[in-house]
Amino acid sequence: MTRIKVLQVGFLAVISLSATSCARQPSEQQLQQTRHELSRIRPLGSPVSIPRTHEILEAQRNAQAYLFKAQNPAERTIAKEVLDRFGRQLEVQSQVSATESYIINGKPARPGQFPYQAALVFTGYENAFDGQYCSGTLIEPQWVLTAGHCVTKTMSPGDIQILVNVLKLSTGTRRLDLAKVCRHPQYKITGPHAENDIALIKLATPVAGVSTIKIPNANIEPMMFQFTRNATISGWGDTGSGNHAGSDDLLFGTVRVIDNRLCTKSYPHGQIVDGMVCATDQFTNTCRGDSGGPMIMRTADGIEYVEGVTSWGDKNCALGNPSVYTRISVYAPWIQTNLTSTPDCETQTAE
Numbered sequence: 032m033t034r035i036k037v038l039q040v041g042f043l044a045v046i047s048l049s050a051t052s053c054a055r056q057p058s059e060q061q062l063q064q065t066r067h068e069l070s071r072i073r074p075l076g077s078p079v080s081i082p083r084t085h086e087i088l089e090a091q092r093n094a095q096a097y098l099f100k101a102q103n104p105a106e107r108t109i110a111k112e113v114l115d116r117f118g119r120q121l122e123v124q125s126q127v128s129a130t131e132s133y134i135i136n137g138k139p140a141r142p143g144q145f146p147y148q149a150a151l152v153f154t155g156y157e158n159a160f161d162g163q164y165c166s167g168t169l170i171e172p173q174w175v176l177t178a179g180h181c182v183t184k185t186m187s188p189g190d191i192q193i194l195v196n197v198l199k200l201s202t203g204t205r206r207l208d209l210a211k212v213c214r215h216p217q218y219k220i221t222g223p224h225a226e227n228d229i230a231l232i233k234l235a236t237p238v239a240g241v242s243t244i245k246i247p248n249a250n251i252e253p254m255m256f257q258f259t260r261n262a263t264i265s266g267w268g269d270t271g272s273g274n275h276a277g278s279d280d281l282l283f284g285t286v287r288v289i290d291n292r293l294c295t296k297s298y299p300h301g302q303i304v305d306g307m308v309c310a311t312d313q314f315t316n317t318c319r320g321d322s323g324g325p326m327i328m329r330t331a332d333g334i335e336y337v338e339g340v341t342s343w344g345d346k347n348c349a350l351g352n353p354s355v356y357t358r359i360s361v362y363a364p365w366i367q368t369n370l371t372s373t374p375d376c377e378t379q380t381a382e
Contacts, residue, residue: 188235311354
């Protein structure tokens with residue numbers, strides 16, 4: 032008789048636990064709210080050496096703590112997804128932290144001056160100014176050109192978002208989602224810098240009403256050089272060496288493109304290759320680059336082209352040493368292949 036009572040008590044306990052679990056089943060709205068809260072990356076209150084890295088790490092710790100406490104499978108799944116995203120964002124940040132970006136002595140851009148300029152923003156930041164880490168260029172309504180070191184092989188489209196046609200980042204409200212990230216298949220780190228430092232981002236939907244910019248081929252580039260050696264650089268990066276301050280306003284400046292043979296005198300042998308182009312100015316520079324941002328040149332008829340994508344440079348900024356850009360004319364065939372046919376991207380495997 033005693034054994035029967037024990038079994039009855041155990042059976043009732045199971046029913047009670049089952050009922051409690053059912054009662055705890057969160058609604059879809061609650062799960063979406065959980066995802067939103069766990070994904071938020073909050074800016075730090077005081078400056079540190081690499082603030083964005085610390086901010087993502089703090090958000091990652093919060094998500095990890097939530098995962099340990101979560102009892103519902105759906106909540107645990109969301110926490111794991113968010114943790115994976117933070118891990119990939121930190122991987123990207125580690126690539127760009129060595130080439131922190133800034134335009135020195137830049138001027139504020141005018142409305143409509145650079146509509147094709149794109150900002151790459153980490154998903155999770157409520158203010159785009161806080162989350163912007165690289166730049167890009169809208170070359171087709173659904174395609175953004177950027178530097179290879181601004182993305183990774185393992186990047187998921189949900190890790191970042193894009194803003195275009197915005198001058199002040201903090202006022203940018205319309206963020207564009209991604210469909211695909213495609214880094215050049217021969218992207219590689221050789222010494223302190225990357226070669227084939229170029230990538231394409233496909234947007235989830237085409238952008239309407241925003242001007243794009245052309246890419247030059249091997250025939251167009253000499254025509255630009257015959258007309259002028261001046262080029263325009265633009266971006267939201269830091270405004271001084273090591274200050275990590277960034278600029279809320281889109282800034283631009285003018286630099287002069289130099290021959291690669293002259294550029295090699297500023298850097299160790301072998302660092303400047305055919306897929307690169309150099310530019311410099313005594314007072315205005317991107318230095319280590321507003322990574323992924325455009326260097327624009329024009330032909331005699333006034334047509335603008337993306338001559339370069341900001342890649343890397345000397346750590347001593349605006350002191351005469353040239354900045355180095357990915358030479359787009361070399362990669363024009365690869366770009367066109369990805370825009371019109373089967374993508375030729377880096378294999379999506381772990382680093």
